[in-house]
Amino acid sequence: MEQLAILGGTPVRKNPISYGKQYIDDDDVAAVAEVLKHGDLTCGCKINEMENALCEVTGAKYAVAVSNGTAALHLAALAAGFGEGDEVIVSAITFAASANCILYCGAKPVFADIRPDTYNIDPNAIEKLITPRTRGIVAVDFTGQSIEHDAIRAICNRHKLLLIEDAAHAIGTKYQGRPVGSIADMTCFSFHPVKTVTSGEGGAITTNDEQLYHRLIRLRTHGITRNREEMVHPSDAPWYNEQVELGFNYRLTDIQAALLISQIGKLPAFAARRKEIVSRYDRAFSEMPELVVQKEIPESDTTRHLYILRLNLKALTCDRRQFFDALHEENIYSQVHYLPVYWHSYYEKLGYAKGLCPNAEAYYQEVMSLPLYYSLTDEDVAGVIKAVKKITAYYRK
Ligand SMILES: *Cc1c(COP(=O)(O)O)cnc(C)c1O
Numbered sequence: 001m002e003q004l005a006i007l008g009g010t011p012v013r014k015n016p017i018s019y020g021k022q023y024i025d026d027d028d029v030a031a032v033a034e035v036l037k038h039g040d041l042t043c044g045c046k047i048n049e050m051e052n053a054l055c056e057v058t059g060a061k062y063a064v065a066v067s068n069g070t071a072a073l074h075l076a077a078l079a080a081g082f083g084e085g086d087e088v089i090v091s092a093i094t095f096a097a098s099a100n101c102i103l104y105c106g107a108k109p110v111f112a113d114i115r116p117d118t119y120n121i122d123p124n125a126i127e128k129l130i131t132p133r134t135r136g137i138v139a140v141d142f143t144g145q146s147i148e149h150d151a152i153r154a155i156c157n158r159h160k161l162l163l164i165e166d167a168a169h170a171i172g173t174k175y176q177g178r179p180v181g182s183i184a185d186m187t188c189f190s191f192h193p194v195k196t197v198t199s200g201e202g203g204a205i206t207t208n209d210e211q212l213y214h215r216l217i218r219l220r221t222h223g224i225t226r227n228r229e230e231m232v233h234p235s236d237a238p239w240y241n242e243q244v245e246l247g248f249n250y251r252l253t254d255i256q257a258a259l260l261i262s263q264i265g266k267l268p269a270f271a272a273r274r275k276e277i278v279s280r281y282d283r284a285f286s287e288m289p290e291l292v293v294q295k296e297i298p299e300s301d302t303t304r305h306l307y308i309l310r311l312n313l314k315a316l317t318c319d320r321r322q323f324f325d326a327l328h329e330e331n332i333y334s335q336v337h338y339l340p341v342y343w344h345s346y347y348e349k350l351g352y353a354k355g356l357c358p359n360a361e362a363y364y365q366e367v368m369s370l371p372l373y374y375s376l377t378d379e380d381v382a383g384v385i386k387a388v389k390k391i392t393a394y395y396r397k
Helices: 026-038 045-058 069-079 097-104 123-129 149-159 210-220 254-265 267-286 320-329 345-349 358-366 378-395
Strands: 062-066 087-091 108-112 134-140 162-166 186-190 203-207 307-311 367-370
Touching: 026 254, 045 062, 045 203, 045 254, 062 069, 062 210, 069 097, 069 162, 069 186, 069 203, 069 210, 087 097, 097 108, 097 134, 108 123, 123 149, 134 149, 149 162, 203 210, 254 267, 267 307, 267 378, 307 358, 320 367, 320 378, 358 367
Parallel strands: 087 108, 087 134, 134 162, 162 186
Antiparallel strands: 062 203, 186 203, 307 367
8 A cells, every 4th residue: 555645655746735726817917907007996887897797697686896705794794684682593614704794793693503414504403493583594505505595495484584695605506597696685705715706805795685785885885875865864965975874894996896807707617617626526535435425405506615525434543633634744735614613712702512513513523625726637636536545545444
């Protein structure tokens, strides 16, 4: 058997690769340079163009560009009206921002467990957590796979809840043929460089609801409006605008918007390549009893942001840490997505105890994310598979 690199053998890969990486080409650079040379740097036409492009991709009526995905979640939670005394149900396995946005509004995050096979929020778990105080749900399209909209919509209708979809992983994904972004009451996107399309930092909210749209626009710029109908003291004066609530400066620059428009043009190619890589990994790992392949629901046509390698620890002599370290020594730099949110010490201090979501906690002990990005070559993918097989063979029971 080939010696593991961690034991002094030759690493499968010469140069390190990480789990995610942006792809920027000359068109992207030219689009940004054009704004810098000739455009408005902020509050210009590129923002409208970007919002229109997002409406086209998602099929939503309205899009609001904001400075990052966390700002998108914050504004969505505010527009939803979440506040003191309210409970909002949120996936346990997600980036902390999905739950933090509930705290920003003074409401209480209530963590729902994941399905052990898809790793997405379990509709049955949601139902059990509903109380008279429950106002909404923040559900994450984890790894890019769509949440179970039919089941979740039925719960929302039954209990009059508002659904915010955290689609930071899921631009390009469809549910029953409908693009993510046009289904939930509000859908939040992130354009951080590790996501499928990037603007450096950036985010957006899409919605089909005109009232929510106007509220989001206003909250994005300090709570200030130029719309007379929203004013308490309407005035004819051309300079007059009025702050009617407490908002923020969560605007995106036109420089970033230009980059995103250019990136959205490449989304079909990005999505196709990501799907190809996922199916290569799936094919290689599905025949190995030491590994578990993420289940995909038939309703979701997924543009995957993350590829989760899950270990069947019963069939291995190592734990996740040993596997992760061995992969690192083979020059494959993995990451773990995610710690159950309520395991963060901040949430622990708020009184959340371990044991809340057993599926999420078991999941966390067994996973790491493999490289998945557009510019990954077939040779790279083959190298990752080879390294995973080599480590698995070494630790096989
Ligand atoms: C990246 C991410 C966010 C936050 O987006 P930023 O643009 O980094 O603020 C929120 N939720 C999930 C699930 C994410 O992956």
